Amino acid sequence: MTHPKNPFSARGFGGAAPWLDLVNSELLDGFGHATECLDDPKWLRTFAEHWKLRESFEASAAQEGLRALRALLRRLVEKNAARGSLGPREIVRLNAWLKIPVFPRVVENQNGLALELRPAQIGWKAELAGIARSFADALIRAPQGRLKICANAECAWVFVDRTKGNVRRWCNDATCGNRDRVRRSRAAHKK
Numbered sequence: 001m002t003h004p005k006n007p008f009s010a011r012g013f014g015g016a017a018p019w020l021d022l023v024n025s026e027l028l029d030g031f032g033h034a035t036e037c038l039d040d041p042k043w044l045r046t047f048a049e050h051w052k053l054r055e056s057f058e059a060s061a062a063q064e065g066l067r068a069l070r071a072l073l074r075r076l077v078e079k080n081a082a083r084g085s086l087g088p089r090e091i092v093r094l095n096a097w098l099k100i101p102v103f104p105r106v107v108e109n110q111n112g113l114a115l116e117l118r119p120a121q122i123g124w125k126a127e128l129a130g131i132a133r134s135f136a137d138a139l140i141r142a143p144q145g146r147l148k149i150c151a152n153a154e155c156a157w158v159f160v161d162r163t164k165g166n167v168r169r170w171c172n173d174a175t176c177g178n179r180d181r182v183r184r185s186r187a188a189h190k191k
Contacts, residue, residue: 008046012171016160018051019135022066023073023158031154038066048127055124062124069097069128073135077147077158084144097132100125152176 008014013021025037025047037043044057057066076090086094101120106113117133119126138147142160150157150171157171170176 008043008050012157013047014050017134017138018047018053018131019073019138020158020160021047021051022070022131023077025066025070028155028157038063038070053127053130054122055127057124057127059124065124065128069132072097073132074158076135077149080139080147081145081149086139094132094136098129098136100129150176152180 011027013024025043027035027037029035037047038057041058044063047053048056055062057063072093076086076094079090080086102117103120105116105118107116108114119129138160143166145166146161148159148161148168150159151169152171155171155176157176159168159171161168170180
């Protein structure tokens with residue numbers, strides 16, 4: 001018996017970081033049709049389970065927080081992709097989401113011991129701070145210009161370019177890349 005593929009991972013979620021899944025949760029299918037994942041309780045549950053978040057985000061206040069953080073992170077990615085860095089105002093806005101008391105804790109993982117910062121409080125605000133922290137970590141760790149937006153305007157999926165030459169243009173070359181090439185070819189034939 002074959003098991004159907006998990007729709008969360010089948011759509012490309014769950015691969016890199018929680019901030020990336022949140023930013024891409026306003027899903028465009030490559031043809032301009034939108035799906036709002038934050039309105040889907042199953043998507044929210046899978047998102048929380050996959051990233052080991054303790055909150056379900058099903059309460060309306062939590063969903064409003066998710067939407068506000070998503071809007072900020074999307075703007076920050078757009079500005080970072082356009083300029084290669086963030087300005088002082090953008091950093092202040094990100095820091096506002098990170099402002100939550102934490103305590104350090106030594107944990108053991110597959111690489112040995114690591115220092116982990118755990119929120120001193122629980123609840124969806126602490127979980128949102130963790131998502132914002134995953135974005136801040138990506139900004140710090142990813143070389144400049146590696147956070148990108150798919151060149152297919154009807155997709156706009158955010159991704160981290162891990163190619164050696166930093167030349168990736170599409171979230172997926174086989175889908176969005178091919179669609180873009182077909183569109184350009186058809187436009188050239190019309191001329």
